[in-house]
Amino acid sequence: MKKDWFLEASPENLSNGYVYHKEKETYVCLFCHESFQDGVIYPVGDVLLEAKRAIRQHIIDAHGSVFDYLIRLDKKDSGLSEIQRELLTYFYEGVSDQEIAKKMDAKSTSTIRNHRFKLREKERQAKVFLAIMSLLKKKREDEPDDFVIFHKGAKMVDERYATTNKEKEKILSTYFKEGLDGRLSIFPSKEKRKLIVLQHMISRFESDKMYSEQEVNEKIKEMYDDFATIRRYFIEYGFMDRNKDGSRYWVKK
DNA sequence: AGTTCGCACGTTTGCGCAGC
DNA sequence: GCTGCGCAAACGTGCGAACT
Numbered sequence: 001m002k003k004d005w006f007l008e009a010s011p012e013n014l015s016n017g018y019v020y021h022k023e024k025e026t027y028v029c030l031f032c033h034e035s036f037q038d039g040v041i042y043p044v045g046d047v048l049l050e051a052k053r054a055i056r057q058h059i060i061d062a063h064g065s066v067f068d069y070l071i072r073l074d075k076k077d078s079g080l081s082e083i084q085r086e087l088l089t090y091f092y093e094g095v096s097d098q099e100i101a102k103k104m105d106a107k108s109t110s111t112i113r114n115h116r117f118k119l120r121e122k123e124r125q126a127k128v129f130l131a132i133m134s135l136l137k138k139k140r141e142d143e144p145d146d147f148v149i150f151h152k153g154a155k156m157v158d159e160r161y162a163t164t165n166k167e168k169e170k171i172l173s174t175y176f177k178e179g180l181d182g183r184l185s186i187f188p189s190k191e192k193r194k195l196i197v198l199q200h201m202i203s204r205f206e207s208d209k210m211y212s213e214q215e216v217n218e219k220i221k222e223m224y225d226d227f228a229t230i231r232r233y234f235i236e237y238g239f240m241d242r243n244k245d246g247s248r249y250w251v252k253k
Numbered sequence: 254a255g256t257t258c259g260c261a262c263g264t265t266t267g268c269g270c271a272g273c
Numbered sequence: 274g275c276t277g278c279g280c281a282a283a284c285g286t287g288c289g290a291a292c293t
Contacts, residue, residue, distance in 0.1 A: 108281060108282085111279075111281060114280075114281075115279085118279095
């Protein structure tokens with residue numbers, strides 16, 4: 001059995017010895033990965049059992065007790081000392097404090113009580129710790145990604161082209177190999193990349209200036225030879241606008 | 254029915270020891 | 274020297290049995 005997989009399960013699943021996969025509607029054994037399909041009736045011994053009861057029976061029959069497995073984990077995984085493990089085993093078996101004290105070489109019952117107290121304290125601490133870690137995880141998942149904002153007039157931009165600033169950096173470094181002030185190596189074919197590259201190219205234009213077609217071409221040529229393609233994309237994707245006769249160009253805000 | 258007693262258990266506190 | 278761990282004693286509390 002792969003121990004990591006076992007230990008990644010929730011505390012409840014861990015103590016059950018199995019997990020329920022919602023999408024597949026199956027119960028899966030954490031020890032051997034044997035699965036039981038919800039809605040199917042399984043013959044177990046001389047009786048028929050539905051999936052949930054079948055997997056519980058399977059764990060008892062095939063793997064013994066989940067407690068035995070967990071209690072035998074080493075300190076690194078359980079955080080329990082040798083003595084704590086021994087005590088917990090006695091508690092699990094329902095042995096009285098007096099008997100435990102006797103079994104554990106003349107320890108007094110007060111020692112056993114004190115251990116019980118410490119273990120409960122550990123339990124409380126573990127719960128708080130789990131809650132803290134779960135909040136941490138939740139916050140990370142809820143945190144909205146730092147998405148690239150396109151200007152309002154941008155066309156062809158929808159949720160399919162949502163790009164994080166991190167991705168943007170990566171894309172730009174791929175296409176502007178000489179650096180962000182350098183030339184574009186090739187114009188990308190994927191829409192998402194086109195948008196990022198065009199957004200970067202348009203940032204080199206002044207936003208309040210009126211450009212002639214010639215000026216636009218020259219400016220683009222500083223970055224890429226095929227100025228006609230880029231100019232067309234600027235208009236098509238709404239990064240730039242022009243007047244009817246095409247004599248004046250300006251950056252859309 | 255109310256009180257007392259013994260017991261079990263939880264909790265607090267202090268000490269000694271080992272490892273770092 | 275600090276820290277964690279194991280141990281034990283002391284104290285407080287709840288509960289049932291025995292007693293008045």
